[in-house]
Amino acid sequence: MTFQVTILGCSSARPTPSRHHTAHVLNVHEQFFLIDCGEGTQYQLTRYGINPLKLNVIFISHLHGDHVYGIFGLLSTMAMMGRQRALEIVAPKPFGDMLRSHFAFFQIELPYPLEIREVDARDVTEVWSNRAMTVISIPLRHRVPCCGYLFREREPGLNVHRHLVEGYGLNPLQIAALKRGEDAVLANGMPLTVAEATYRPYEPRSYAFCSDTTASGKVATLVEGVDLLYHEATYMHADKELAVKTGHTTALQAARLAKKAGVRYLLLGHYSSRYKDLEPLLAEARSEFPDTVLGRDGLVLALEKDHSLKIGSI
Amino acid sequence: MTFQVTILGCSSARPTPSRHHTAHVLNVHEQFFLIDCGEGTQYQLTRYGINPLKLNVIFISHLHGDHVYGIFGLLSTMAMMGRQRALEIVAPKPFGDMLRSHFAFFQIELPYPLEIREVDARDVTEVWSNRAMTVISIPLRHRVPCCGYLFREREPGLNVHRHLVEGYGLNPLQIAALKRGEDAVLANGMPLTVAEATYRPYEPRSYAFCSDTTASGKVATLVEGVDLLYHEATYMHADKELAVKTGHTTALQAARLAKKAGVRYLLLGHYSSRYKDLEPLLAEARSEFPDTVLGRDGLVLALEKDHSLKIGSI
Numbered sequence: 001m002t003f004q005v006t007i008l009g010c011s012s013a014r015p016t017p018s019r020h021h022t023a024h025v026l027n028v029h030e031q032f033f034l035i036d037c038g039e040g041t042q043y044q045l046t047r048y049g050i051n052p053l054k055l056n057v058i059f060i061s062h063l064h065g066d067h068v069y070g071i072f073g074l075l076s077t078m079a080m081m082g083r084q085r086a087l088e089i090v091a092p093k094p095f096g097d098m099l100r101s102h103f104a105f106f107q108i109e110l111p112y113p114l115e116i117r118e119v120d121a122r123d124v125t126e127v128w129s130n131r132a133m134t135v136i137s138i139p140l141r142h143r144v145p146c147c148g149y150l151f152r153e154r155e156p157g158l159n160v161h162r163h164l165v166e167g168y169g170l171n172p173l174q175i176a177a178l179k180r181g182e183d184a185v186l187a188n189g190m191p192l193t194v195a196e197a198t199y200r201p202y203e204p205r206s207y208a209f210c211s212d213t214t215a216s217g218k219v220a221t222l223v224e225g226v227d228l229l230y231h232e233a234t235y236m237h238a239d240k241e242l243a244v245k246t247g248h249t250t251a252l253q254a255a256r257l258a259k260k261a262g263v264r265y266l267l268l269g270h271y272s273s274r275y276k277d278l279e280p281l282l283a284e285a286r287s288e289f290p291d292t293v294l295g296r297d298g299l300v301l302a303l304e305k306d307h308s309l310k311i312g313s314i
Numbered sequence: 315m316t317f318q319v320t321i322l323g324c325s326s327a328r329p330t331p332s333r334h335h336t337a338h339v340l341n342v343h344e345q346f347f348l349i350d351c352g353e354g355t356q357y358q359l360t361r362y363g364i365n366p367l368k369l370n371v372i373f374i375s376h377l378h379g380d381h382v383y384g385i386f387g388l389l390s391t392m393a394m395m396g397r398q399r400a401l402e403i404v405a406p407k408p409f410g411d412m413l414r415s416h417f418a419f420f421q422i423e424l425p426y427p428l429e430i431r432e433v434d435a436r437d438v439t440e441v442w443s444n445r446a447m448t449v450i451s452i453p454l455r456h457r458v459p460c461c462g463y464l465f466r467e468r469e470p471g472l473n474v475h476r477h478l479v480e481g482y483g484l485n486p487l488q489i490a491a492l493k494r495g496e497d498a499v500l501a502n503g504m505p506l507t508v509a510e511a512t513y514r515p516y517e518p519r520s521y522a523f524c525s526d527t528t529a530s531g532k533v534a535t536l537v538e539g540v541d542l543l544y545h546e547a548t549y550m551h552a553d554k555e556l557a558v559k560t561g562h563t564t565a566l567q568a569a570r571l572a573k574k575a576g577v578r579y580l581l582l583g584h585y586s587s588r589y590k591d592l593e594p595l596l597a598e599a600r601s602e603f604p605d606t607v608l609g610r611d612g613l614v615l616a617l618e619k620d621h622s623l624k625i626g627s628i
Contacts, residue, residue, distance in 0.1 A: 013390065013391075013394055014394045014395070015356065015357060015360075015391075016360070017357070017360050017361055020357070021387075039353060039354060039356070039357075039384065039386075039387040040330065040353060040354045040357055042353070043329060043331070043334070043353075043354055046329075046330070046331050047331055051559075063419065063420055063421075064388055064420070065387050065390050065422075066387070066390075069383070069386050069387045070353070072353075072379055072383050073335075073353040073379050073383045075381070076327065076379050076380075077327075077328055077329075077454060078328060080328045081328070094419060097419070098419035098420075098454050101416075101419065102412075102415075102416070104410075105377065105408060105411070105412035105415065106377055106378070106379060107377075107458060108379075144421060145539075237354055281373075
């Protein structure tokens with residue numbers, strides 16, 4: 001039951017040779033979700049061994065090029081790769097009109113259905129869900145309508161205690177009933193309650209994606225208690241005037257927000273190209289919130305069932 | 315007096331990790347021209363040490379994503395880098411409308427002037443020129459309006475034979491007159507004609523860019539005698555049905571065209587991702603036209619003044 005984030009790009013608007021534009025891949029139970037799609041995302045997917053055809057949904061935070069410009073090529077490449085099943089895109093307005101206009105100019109007709117779900121970036125609402133996960137929009141404050149996304153795993157199904165299965169000799173029907181949350185009746189006519197017979201194998205995990213935005217108390221409330229908070233940290237706090245002016249956040253502000261929200265782990269990203277060395281951003285954030293991770297292209301963060309964070313890189 | 319082509323990408327529509335989408339940089343006398351601008355061009359420019367602010371003009375062959383999708387990010391990055399001087403873009407219709415529509419959706423106002431010159435892809439006409447070079451459009455046959463470009467260096471200025479300068483003791487005014495193409499009068503009243511006193515230091519060099527297109531006899535006529543012909547070679551000749559169907563050329567067809575046109579060197583590119591190994595395409599072309607070069611990302615081809623080709627890579 002994977003719950004894993006792969007970072008394809010950690011740069012803000014002006015990229016560097018080692019830092020691509022924003023794009024994250026979220027793997028929840030082997031279903032793949034792309035969050036933002038900066039220029040070069042299709043190259044990064046291939047580089048990191050993620051087949052674009054696996055993508056189920058693309059979530060777009062806002063219509064700035066460094067978060068969107070990879071989508072045109074990616075959609076075409078999926079067509080060339082033979083995609084037939086539908087692709088969903090969740091994005092703020094006017095994403096749909098923009099894409100339709102683009103398709104008209106480029107005479108593009110995709111061979112697979114595209115289902116565009118436009119969100120109002122001011123709303124906190126469930127924008128997507130399946131059996132494994134729900135996704136809630138998080139209003140962000142940026143120069144254009146912009147929304148973050150909170151990906152929350154659904155409660156996993158109930159497990160029945162093995163010693164009871166064996167002790168009472170439970171049959172498959174009884175086990176299935178308990179797993180559905182219904183009390184079972186034992187062979188001797190006595191009830192076996194769900195409460196005593198079952199347990200949740202693990203607590204649901206959560207990932208919040210917040211970029212681009214100024215630091216906002218409202219966001220802190222909305223991401224309260226999440227396991228992993230990705231929050232942009234475009235600038236060092238010494239450059240906080242720039243952050244305010246451009247609608248961004250400093251590493252220190254991101255850390256304060258993480259602390260206030262009581263998240264488990266903070267993941268930084270969207271760094272300005274002015275910083276060649278990113279360690280000072282990490283140090284700044286850790287001074288306020290020690291469980292901070294410096295996002296980098298190719299970094300893989302897996303939330304384990306015990307909510308510990310396993311960090312690797314491709 | 316540089317005349318040099320750098321290949322930023324040699325892939326057709328579906329890229330591979332080592333083959334980016336089409337983009338060439340032509341350096342003529344240290345002025346820089348970008349020809350096509352596939353996704354990731356801004357990354358490739360940075361990777362190969364070419365400052366995007368140096369670009370004078372961008373030439374676009376046609377409105378297919380693998381030749382254009384890098385332009386949105388590149389234009390924005392140049393803005394962030396502080397570009398103020400005008401940028402020209404030469405492209406077939408409806409490039410201007412497409413870009414204006416795009417800017418409207420993304421609320422983009424560039425801080426530098428953009429001068430878009432739309433060409434009719436059916437015409438053979440001078441689409442651009444400066445003191446060093448003229449550029450002629452080459453109608454290509456593809457699935458959408460598409461034009462190649464023939465970049466032809468202007469004749470270099472006249473030089474005066476050094477032994478005459480010294481022998482006759484020519485003064486700067488006399489030398490300047492001769493260089494302008496005017497006969498000079500010697501101190502003894504005798505004329506010194508341009509014909510006897512001057513020479514061209516070298517013959518003008520030329521580069522033709524032909525992609526995407528089916529093999530066309532008309533193109534062969536238009537690129538007759540050029541020094542370096544870049545011609546797409548998307549497929550092996552065994553796949554020529556595919557080439558016809560998709561509006562592309564095989565390596566063998568490109569070589570036949572080069573032979574017919576009597577060019578000096580043929581440069582291949584725009585390879586289908588189906589070919590992991592490109593050497594067979596090269597071998598196929600060389601069987602017909604030995605002076606063929608296999609284009610690759612990062613390859614640099616310099617046409618020397620004696621029209622020899624110096625090949626290196628970054």
